[in-house]
Structures are given as structure tokens and as C-alpha cells.
Amino acid sequence: MPSELEIAMESLIKVFHRYASKEGRSGTLSRRELRELMENELTNFLRSQKDPAAVDKIMRDLDTNGDGQVDFEEFVSLVVGLSIACDLRLLFCCVGLKP
Amino acid sequence: MPSELEIAMESLIKVFHRYASKEGRSGTLSRRELRELMENELTNFLRSQKDPAAVDKIMRDLDTNGDGQVDFEEFVSLVVGLSIACDLRLLFCCVGLKP
Numbered sequence: 001m002p003s004e005l006e007i008a009m010e011s012l013i014k015v016f017h018r019y020a021s022k023e024g025r026s027g028t029l030s031r032r033e034l035r036e037l038m039e040n041e042l043t044n045f046l047r048s049q050k051d052p053a054a055v056d057k058i059m060r061d062l063d064t065n066g067d068g069q070v071d072f073e074e075f076v077s078l079v080v081g082l083s084i085a086c087d088l089r090l091l092f093c094c095v096g097l098k099p
Numbered sequence: 100m101p102s103e104l105e106i107a108m109e110s111l112i113k114v115f116h117r118y119a120s121k122e123g124r125s126g127t128l129s130r131r132e133l134r135e136l137m138e139n140e141l142t143n144f145l146r147s148q149k150d151p152a153a154v155d156k157i158m159r160d161l162d163t164n165g166d167g168q169v170d171f172e173e174f175v176s177l178v179v180g181l182s183i184a185c186d187l188r189l190l191f192c193c194v195g196l197k198p
Contacts, residue, residue, distance in 0.1 A: 005140035011107035
């Protein structure tokens, strides 16, 4: 029986490949695939950005090797950044501070 | 309803804090807390290391600020590394290569 952490790691891989395999190279996210992933999997985060160009900016930030695609390692850095931001927000809420 | 990716991110935060709050500083993992987390949440990975000092080595690698503790950001880098390794292994299996 996989642990909660193993299930979470498996989800990161599954979600990435679910969208990365929709068009073009199957192991990377195109701009359109990244947009679709974010609209479906990070709806609240995307909405909170209040910036129509948010996906394009995030694409530029993530695409560290400049190939116009987002590979799994680049994708996971987005997940890490968001998780750390969420963790900090939780911490602020616990100690009654405004993040 | 949270998405699969949001649930996975939440799990990373919950699992970390479940173990980090057991002793000492509640926002970081001590060596003992890291060992317990790995023994319970990454059992197969730990067993595959076949090295009794594996946790100590991983602790040294993760503790980038040298405070003898592993904070959430340092912990997530372990999860990223393992996820990328798993993703590569999946890739090798798909194309019939030995990792």
C-alpha cells in the first residue's frame, strides 16, 4: 500500500503526463498544454493572479532551458513554489499574521 | 472540489507537518523526525538504499542552511528529486531501456 507521500508524488507525475501527452512532444508541456493544466488543476491560483498574461509569464519563468516547452523538472519547480507559498500562508494564519 | 494536483500539494504540506511537529521546533524536521518520515512514507526508497547511514547522508544533503534541521523548502527538494527519478524510470520503462 503506497504511503500518502508516494501517492502525492505519483499524482505529480500522472497530472503532468496527462496534459503533456495531448499534443506535440509527449514528455513536455507546450504553452497550450500548460494553460490547460493550470486552468483545470490550479484554477484558484490562476484566478487569483487576475492577469490574462499570467500563463505566458509563468511559461517564461518555468522554461529555464528556453526550448519553448516545460519539462517535468521545470513543472515540479512550479509545484514547489506554490507548495512553499501555501505552507507559508498556513504558517501566517496559525500565528494570526497577515501574509 | 480541489484538483488532483492541489490534493497532492496539500499532502506534501500535511505529511511534512505531521512529522515536523513531533518534537523540538514544530516547523522543521529533526534527524529523528526525518528518519521516521522516511521509514513510514518512503519505505521502499529507504529500503532500496541498502545503507544504514542513508538517512544521515540525506539529512546532510537536504540541510542546505546547516542548522541541523530540514525545513519545508529543503524537504520538498527531496520530493522533487525522487519524483524526477521516478519519472525518468517510467520513461525508460516506456521505451524499453534499463535505467
